[in-house]
Amino acid sequence: MISVVIPLYNKEKQIACTLQSVFEQTFQNFEIVIVDDGSTDNSVEEVEKFDDSRIRLIHQTNAGVSAARNRGIEEASGELIAFLDADDVWMPEYLATQYGLYQKYPECSVYACNYEFRDSEGKVTPTIIRKLPFEGEDGILSNYFEVASCSHPPICSISIMVKKMAIQAIGGFPLGIKSGEDLLTWARLAVSGAIVYSRKSLAVFVRDEGLFNKDQQLRVPEKEDIVGLELKKLYNINRHIIGLNKYVALWHKMRTRIFIDKKDRRKAIKECLISMKYNMNVKILVFLVLIFLPSSFSRKVFKFSNTR
Numbered sequence: 001m002i003s004v005v006i007p008l009y010n011k012e013k014q015i016a017c018t019l020q021s022v023f024e025q026t027f028q029n030f031e032i033v034i035v036d037d038g039s040t041d042n043s044v045e046e047v048e049k050f051d052d053s054r055i056r057l058i059h060q061t062n063a064g065v066s067a068a069r070n071r072g073i074e075e076a077s078g079e080l081i082a083f084l085d086a087d088d089v090w091m092p093e094y095l096a097t098q099y100g101l102y103q104k105y106p107e108c109s110v111y112a113c114n115y116e117f118r119d120s121e122g123k124v125t126p127t128i129i130r131k132l133p134f135e136g137e138d139g140i141l142s143n144y145f146e147v148a149s150c151s152h153p154p155i156c157s158i159s160i161m162v163k164k165m166a167i168q169a170i171g172g173f174p175l176g177i178k179s180g181e182d183l184l185t186w187a188r189l190a191v192s193g194a195i196v197y198s199r200k201s202l203a204v205f206v207r208d209e210g211l212f213n214k215d216q217q218l219r220v221p222e223k224e225d226i227v228g229l230e231l232k233k234l235y236n237i238n239r240h241i242i243g244l245n246k247y248v249a250l251w252h253k254m255r256t257r258i259f260i261d262k263k264d265r266r267k268a269i270k271e272c273l274i275s276m277k278y279n280m281n282v283k284i285l286v287f288l289v290l291i292f293l294p295s296s297f298s299r300k301v302f303k304f305s306n307t308r
Contacts, residue, residue: 001029001030001031001077001078001079001080002027002029002030002031002078002080002081002082002095002098002099002161003030003031003032003033003072003076003077003078003080003081003082003164004022004030004031004032004033004081004082004083004084004095005033005035005069005072005073005076005081005082005083005084006018006019006032006033006034006035006072006083006084006085006086007035007037007065007068007069007072007085007086008034008035008036008037008039008043008044008047008068008086009036009037009038009039009043009062009065009068009086010039010040010041010043011039011041011043011086011087012039012041012042012043012045012046014086014087014206015043015046015047015086015087016046016049016050017089018084018085018086018087018088018089019032019047019050019055020089021089021090021091021092022084022090023050023052024092025090025092025093025094025095025096026092026093026095026096027095027096027099030054030078030082030095031054031055031056031076031077031078032052032054032055032056033056033058033072033075033076034047034055034056034057034058034072034086035058035059035060035068035069035071035072035075036057036058036059036060037060037062037063037064037065037067037068038059038060038061038062038063043086044057044059056075058071058072058075063175064175064176064178065173065181066172066173066174066175066177066181067173067175069083069172069173070172070173070175073164073167073168073172076164078164079163079164079165080098080099080102080161080162080163080164081161081162081163081164081167082095082098082160082161083157083158083160083161083162084157084158085157085158087206088158088203088204088205088206089203089204089206090158090202090203090204091201091202091203091204093200093202094113094202094203097113097198097200097202098111098113098161098198101113101138101161101196101198102161104138104196105140105194105196107194108140108193108194108195108196109162109163109165109166109189109192109193109194110155110160110161110162110163110166110189110190110193110194110195110196111160111161111162111195111196111198112141112154112155112159112160112161112195112196112197112198113159113197113198113199113200113201113202113203114127114129114154114159114197114198114199114200114201114202114203115127115156115158115159115201115202115203115204115205116201116203116204116205117204117205117207118204118205118206118207119207120207124204126201127151127152127201128151128152129147129151129152129154129199130147130150130151131143131146131147131150131151132147132197132199134197137198137199137200138196138197138198138199138200139196139197140194140195140196140197141154141194141195141196141197142194143242143243144186144190144195144243145187145190145241145242145243145244145246145247146242146243146246147243148186148243148247148250149243149246149247149249149250149279150246153183153186154197155186155195156182156203156205157182158203158204158205159202159203160186162189166189166192166193167185167189169192170185170188170189170192172185173185174226174230176226177222177226177227178222179221179222179227180227180251181227183227183251184226184227184230184231187231187234187247188234190241191234191237191238191241191244221255221258221259221267225255227251228248228251228252228255228274231247231248231251232248235248235278245278245279246278246279248278248279249274249275249276249277249278249279249281249284250275250279252271252272252274252275252278253271253272253275253283253284253287255267255271256268256271256272256275256284256287256291257287259271260287260290260291260295260298261295261298261299263295265291265292268287268291269288269291272284272287272288272291275287276288286301
């Protein structure tokens with residue numbers, strides 16, 4: 001059995017569609033562990049409209065998405081755990097494909113597939129995934145960090161299935177982090193064992209453009225960069241892993257961009273120099289130049305160019 005873990009917080013308008021996509025799976029041997037993280041809207045009432053014994057609804061006071069996922073992992077009955085967010089959906093073949101990977105590569109612990117973006121008007125945007133190390137439809141993602149450093153993240157929180165013992169072995173999702181907790185978790189899994197990957201796009205990240213843009217505008221990096229510190233620890237222990245230095249550099253480049261947007265030149269310079277320490281490349285040099293140019297110019301560059 002696969003345990004589908006869904007953290008739930010104030011998604012009354014989306015959760016029904018999310019659950020429906022699970023019930024429409026061609027693979028039906030699953031349970032759904034929904035962890036209500038202290039919702040204040042009608043999310044719970046929407047879940048309770050579904051009359052299916054495979055749903056287990058667990059309540060906790062608001063503690064954040066990592067705590068909710070960890071609670072779901074703890075409560076899960078299955079050996080395999082598939083994560084899904086309460087406002088996204090799966091294609092009908094998603095679980096069947098993931099289970100097929102598990103059968104084909106039983107020695108591995110992490111199974112992932114490609115995904116796509118869909119906006120509120122139904123427009124679909126594919127991900128850009130570069131440097132996959134295999135030719136066929138699926139294979140071992142032996143260079144996870146190299147791929148992640150030059151592509152959209154090859155793994156996201158709705159396109160991964162993991163063995164319960166593997167996610168528990170790394171301590172689950174890190175607490176006390178508001179942004180990047182998932183990226184740190186995937187990195188820890190990647191250094192712990194092999195990842196199986198399918199090119200099929202079977203998960204859909206549904207974007208509410210209004211909320212997405214608002215979140216982006218309000219996003220401020222945390223004062224204590226826990227993700228950055230933990231990534232550096234991983235690198236110091238696993239310097240032999242290809243691309244890990246570039247992954248650390250990418251994290252600090254993303255923080256550089258945010259501080260440029262926030263017009264915080266001092267912090268932008270600091271993050272840029274850290275990024276350059278781990279991987280000197282043309283793009284980070286462009287960022288260094290943008291720090292000293294008018295913000296209106298940098299916004300245009302970010303809008304019309306691929307700065308990843």
